[in-house]
Structures are given as C-alpha cells and as structure tokens.
Amino acid sequence: MAELAGLEDPKAREVNERHGDDHGVNLGKLRALAKRLRTQRELSQRLWETGDTAAKLLATLICRPKAFERDELDTMLRTARTPKVHDWLVNHVVKKNPHSEELxxxxxxxxxxxxxxxxxxxxxxxxxxxxxxxxxxxxxxxxxxxxxxxxxxxxxxxxxxxxxxxxxxxxxxxxxxxxxxxxxxxxxxxxxxxxxxxxxxxxxxxxxxxxxxxxxx
Structure with a gap:
C-alpha cells in the first residue's frame, strides 16, 4: 500500500476522477508492479479487501482467475463500483473463470x-x-x-x-x-x-x- 501511495500522481487523479475513478496511479506503472509481483493469490485477496481502488486494480492483475467461486465473483462485481475496477475485474478475472458463462x-x-x-x-x-x-x-x-x-x-x-x-x-x-x-x-x-x-x-x-x-x- 505504501508503494502504491508512492505512485500517486495528482494530474493522473484529476483525469481519472473525470471518468469516475478515484485513484491517481499511472496504469503503466501499476502493470509494471504487477509484473514484478507475479501471481500471489493471498496478497491479491488482501489488496482487494482494503477497498482502495488502486489496490483493487492491482489485485485483478496478480490474482489466480480460475480459483474464484461463482458467488465470490458476484460479490466482488457488486462492490466494484468504479468503472476501471469493474472493467478490469470483468476482463482480467471473470472472462478467465470457469463460471463466466453462468455469470x-x-x-x-x-x-x-x-x-x-x-x-x-x-x-x-x-x-x-x-x-x-x-x-x-x-x-x-x-x-x-x-x-x-x-x-x-x-x-x-x-x-x-x-x-x-x-x-x-x-x-x-x-x-x-x-x-x-x-x-x-x-x-x-x-x-x-x-x-x-x-x-x-x-x-x-x-x-x-x-x-x-x-x-x-
């Protein structure tokens, strides 16, 4: 969380907030951080549970998409209220999950x-x-x-x-x-x-x- 806070850019936040997203982290830098961390299911879960938008975005990149149960993903989607978190959850996680068609x-x-x-x-x-x-x-x-x-x-x-x-x-x-x-x-x-x-x-x-x-x- 400290590292994510260090990536905060006021100009990026201003642009993102115009689109309904309450974070100021450059997405390229966020992806680079995810690439370094690689897949870490437990860390992903803890990041999601913080409720922080940048942390949730990072969580979608380092989770194991196929490991989620149907009801888990349903709950996550209903708490992913900012557009970018919603979009990344669907595209990076749900689409790769075996329950995607049911959902x-x-x-x-x-x-x-x-x-x-x-x-x-x-x-x-x-x-x-x-x-x-x-x-x-x-x-x-x-x-x-x-x-x-x-x-x-x-x-x-x-x-x-x-x-x-x-x-x-x-x-x-x-x-x-x-x-x-x-x-x-x-x-x-x-x-x-x-x-x-x-x-x-x-x-x-x-x-x-x-x-x-x-x-x-």
Missing part, C-alpha cells in the same frame, strides 16, 4: 444497470469468440428497444455489443448499422484524433474497412 447469463438481466453492463460485456466477448448458441437477432431486438434510454455504463456496453455484432457477423451488419443510425447513441461523443468514434455505424464501417484491407478484399 454472464445471471448478470445480463440483473436489475442493477452496472451489474447488467458486465453481463453485456461478457456477451460481447461471446459475440466475437464463441457466437454459437447466441441469439444475435434477439440481442439486436433488445438493443433497439432499450439502448437509447439505458444508463450510461449499460448503454456503453450495449453499444459495444451492437458494434461487434456488426463487425463480426456480416449477415447482421446492415441491421446493426441501421439501429445505430436510428438511435444516434454516442454520435457526438468526443473522439481524439486518430481514434475511432464509438458511434456504432462509424465504428463498424471503420473496423470492417481495416479487416478488408488486411485480407486484401
């Missing part, structure tokens, strides 16, 4: 929109890597009906799913683009030069263009 189904319909956003993030992973068994048409129906008025973090997760369906599944691409154009979600989101807009029609078109360029299509 995906449970979280997807959870009444808490932050928890539901984790279910959508796991669904997006399946859209790209393991789409067999997913009802892509049904997912697009839900997105079309609910994304416009969804709370911010849930809306962002649903929009990501919409974009990946359009990018990865040609048969659904036209409809995915049409839904994005109709709903206009994130159309005016500020995007840095050289970055791709999160507005689904632009995102889909740009990623498909890159794929075609790489394949020589």
């Amino acid at each position: 995906r189904q449970a979280w997807f319909t959870d009444p808490d929109p932050v928890v539901a956003s984790a279910g959508w993030a796991l669904t997006t992973e399946r859209v790209t890597k393991k789409p067999d068994g997913l009802d892509l048409t049904g997912l697009l129906d839900i997105i079309e009906a609910d994304m416009k008025d969804a709370p911010d973090r849930l809306q962002w997760a649903m929009n990501h799913c919409l974009a990946q369906i359009g990018i990865d599944h040609r048969a659904h691409r036209t409809r995915a683009i049409s839904i994005g154009e109709h709903l206009q979600v994130l159309k005016d989101y500020p995007t840095s030069p050289g970055c791709t807009s999160p507005f689904a029609p632009v995102w889909i078109s740009e990623m498909v263009r890159r794929q075609d360029a790489e394949s020589g299509a």
Whole structure:
C-alpha cells in the first residue's frame, strides 16, 4: 500500500476522477508492479479487501482467475463500483473463470444497470469468440428497444455489443448499422484524433474497412 501511495500522481487523479475513478496511479506503472509481483493469490485477496481502488486494480492483475467461486465473483462485481475496477475485474478475472458463462447469463438481466453492463460485456466477448448458441437477432431486438434510454455504463456496453455484432457477423451488419443510425447513441461523443468514434455505424464501417484491407478484399 505504501508503494502504491508512492505512485500517486495528482494530474493522473484529476483525469481519472473525470471518468469516475478515484485513484491517481499511472496504469503503466501499476502493470509494471504487477509484473514484478507475479501471481500471489493471498496478497491479491488482501489488496482487494482494503477497498482502495488502486489496490483493487492491482489485485485483478496478480490474482489466480480460475480459483474464484461463482458467488465470490458476484460479490466482488457488486462492490466494484468504479468503472476501471469493474472493467478490469470483468476482463482480467471473470472472462478467465470457469463460471463466466453462468455469470454472464445471471448478470445480463440483473436489475442493477452496472451489474447488467458486465453481463453485456461478457456477451460481447461471446459475440466475437464463441457466437454459437447466441441469439444475435434477439440481442439486436433488445438493443433497439432499450439502448437509447439505458444508463450510461449499460448503454456503453450495449453499444459495444451492437458494434461487434456488426463487425463480426456480416449477415447482421446492415441491421446493426441501421439501429445505430436510428438511435444516434454516442454520435457526438468526443473522439481524439486518430481514434475511432464509438458511434456504432462509424465504428463498424471503420473496423470492417481495416479487416478488408488486411485480407486484401
């Protein structure tokens, strides 16, 4: 904890707090610390239990993802209220855990929109890597009906799913683009030069263009 405190950067904290994250540790330095520590399950647990955001982030990097029970991960997600902790827990831990599909189904319909956003993030992973068994048409129906008025973090997760369906599944691409154009979600989101807009029609078109360029299509 003392070493983490020593990595505190007021400027980084100012930027992070604008995104809802209450820590000031440079994430590159945090990853370097995790690389040095390597996997340490007990230390990871103790770091998580401090409740400190930087400590929780470090915990997700040095834990043993497959060792967690389903209910442990459910409890952890519900206490991971800052966006970055939530994101790293899902991506670095839950996605690698044998209970990920069970949790995906449970979280997807959870009444808490932050928890539901984790279910959508796991669904997006399946859209790209393991789409067999997913009802892509049904997912697009839900997105079309609910994304416009969804709370911010849930809306962002649903929009990501919409974009990946359009990018990865040609048969659904036209409809995915049409839904994005109709709903206009994130159309005016500020995007840095050289970055791709999160507005689904632009995102889909740009990623498909890159794929075609790489394949020589």
